[in-house]
Amino acid sequence: MLLPRNLFVYGTLRDAENEYGALLRCSGEWVGAGRVKGRLYRIGRNRGMVYPGLVPSNEEGNWVRGEVYRLRAPGALYRVLDQYEGRDYPRDAIAVLLDSGEWVRAAVYRYAGSLTGKRRIASGDFLS
Numbered sequence: 518m519l520l521p522r523n524l525f526v527y528g529t530l531r532d533a534e535n536e537y538g539a540l541l542r543c544s545g546e547w548v549g550a551g552r553v554k555g556r557l558y559r560i561g562r563n564r565g566m567v568y569p570g571l572v573p574s575n576e577e578g579n580w581v582r583g584e585v586y587r588l589r590a591p592g593a594l595y596r597v598l599d600q601y602e603g604r605d606y607p608r609d610a611i612a613v614l615l616d617s618g619e620w621v622r623a624a625v626y627r628y629a630g631s632l633t634g635k636r637r638i639a640s641g642d643f644l645s
Contacts, residue, residue, distance in 0.1 A: 520591040523623035525553060525613050527583035528569040528643045530598075535566070537601050544594045545586035551615040552580040553625065557638040560605075560628060569643045570628025570635070573611065582642040585613055585623050598626070605630035 524545065532538045553571070556579050560570040571581050588594050599608065606626040613623050 521624045524586050525583050525623040525625045545588040548585040549615045551613045552582050553611050555581045557581045557641050558635040580641050602626045
């Protein structure tokens with residue numbers, strides 16, 4: 518898979534207090550806030566953190582808020598983040614609509630596990 522230099526983050530990686538969120542900020546440049554077509558779910562709790570999952574969707578009005586970072590060395594960072602995200606979160610490419618109105622292509626860790634019993638985050642914004 519070609520490694521996009523842009524990465525869209527929508528959950529725990531948006532938190533600068535999270536060690537992997539801090540690593541992202543040191544390894545990339547903030548491009549901007551934006552949104553992708555999809556639905557957001559509260560997946561569970563791990564290491565004392567609640568974490569979400571993005572399920573891409575083309576249904577009208579379903580958007581998930583997040584941020585885009587341009588990575589300096591995507592290969593090295595993706596190896597670390599792939600382990601952090603785990604097998605239920607494969608990395609994929611997605612179109613992101615930045616708040617500036619520009620569309621960019623970015624990698625995203627989408628949720629591919631079971632949605633049984635998972636609660637939807639209707640706002641589409643994990644941090645709201």
